[in-house]
Amino acid sequence: MQFSSKLIENAVGEIAKLPGIGQKTALRLVMHLLKAPEEQSEQLSKAIVKMRQDIKFCQKCHHISDEEVCNICQSPRRDGAIICVVEESQDVMAVENTAQYFGHYHVLGGVISPIEGIGPSTLKISELIHRIEKAKEEDEPIKEVILALSPTMEGDTTAFYLTKKLRAFEDLKITTIARGIPVGGELEYTDEVTLGRSIQARVSFAD
């Protein structure tokens, strides 16, 4: 793309680095900012810089937070004896949106994948183990760890590895979220692997 102005070219170049945004969209955003009052651009750039500088990760669960400890970990209404282990902060938000879970979280920061150079030490795995040890010492032991990882091979591997590490804790229940047929999905159109897993993990019929 040809630009008549170096300034525009720079701005478009930076915006187009964002995921899902190409040169054309970037140019449209830039032209929009040019037409809007100057304060809008100032507020946008300030908000981004401040977000980057001040953002914190919760010391306990590693979820994105404004404080040293996030509001989920601080909330007196939540059950600190249950930890839901997820890959990324987005997953915390997804589970929160269900309004079905009232325990704490632990954000790993990814899944184990040697091909991509991601091993257990790259992730917050030793932090999780520490956390459970510390809770035990403080006489507020963790009762259950729920593994809520993607149903991919890497997710399964990570879950398996965590299970191996956590088995050392007696009285700790390790569970994994159920996987199966989407609500409204038709059995006939469900792939064999999902259907197979759903049958293996069947539950007794209630209500």
Place this chain on the structure above:
Amino acid sequence: MQKTIVVNRFVVGENNKKSLQSIHSFMFLFNIQLLNFKNYEELNMQFSPQINCLVGENGSGKTNLLDAIHYLSLAKSAFPGQDQQSIRHQEPFFSIRGEFRNEDRQHQVLCALQQGAKKVLRCDQVPYERLSDHVGRFPVVMMAPHDTDLIREGSEERRRFFDAIICQTDRNYLQWLMEYNGLLKQRNALLRQWQKNHMPADQDLLETYNIPLLDRAEKIARARISFLDQFEPLFQAHYQALSGGREEVSLRYRTEVLKEDFKEKFEQATEKDVVLGRTTMGVHRDDFRFLIGGHPVKRFGSQGQQKSFVVALKLSHFDLIHQQKGFKPILLLDDIFDKLDDQRMQHLLKMVAGHKFGQIFITDARPERTKGLVKEIDEEVKIFEIEKGGIQNKE
């Protein structure tokens, strides 16, 4: 510029309707349209549901046309690593369209590739989520001069051949194989990291890969065995018929995986695996052994015996699909007249004449020979003269 044009087709045998109806369940390729595929700029053809002969000089594009049919069936070339090379030189894309027909329906299949993009595969306008969902719907079996690579090359060639057959008929097998290969890649990456950084092997992490890997390996090995149980009798029958019943042949699957102490040995190999940076044991090392009179056909089989061996393998593949799908796959015969001697040729032609096959595509560089051979056969035959450079009327 090269242009390939069909000049002339004629029909031998008018009672094609009768023989078509006598086939209980059928499937055939009705037509094909190529755009920028290999040496074809644009091509439209309508085929016979029975025998189609593609004749023309070497280099005219006969094999390319068979490969286009292979693409429609299996979403890939019959030759490894060909996708980008299949786009006609200096063009941005290729597309292959074809209409398959069976007794109750017709299906439009489109396979297209844009330079640098992902392959597109659609059936009746609906794109597939996974290419593998298409495989097996419109099966083909191809016989080609390079088939004897199966005997001559290493074990990988044979695993690929049999894995592809088993995948077509067993969905679980495809899944296990994909999982096995994924786990193997990760495990090998881990081994290479340890090798590079001189790190001690993290036993827990290693076991995380070992356990599912061993599980899939066992499933794969068992599936290969039960497949061979089914396949070997078909193979032996075809070989006997081809060779006149003189030699005894067998297919042996060789694996360490099902031995009692495999797990132990696999774990003992860890040190070696770290040094080499790859997994040295598992179903990715298995072999299918081809034996004639108990000896490897690679070393002890004559040229003719080796040819019979691969033809029998392909015919058994044909039978297996027929048995499992209830209809006959399309048969692609590339230059086999040059490769087979009289006896083997007679056997094949007898099978053709006995309506053992469904739709067939045959290529030959010598039109007179093909015309002579198919004249005797009571099926609808179309002969396409493929020429590069323009129309050349022959009749």
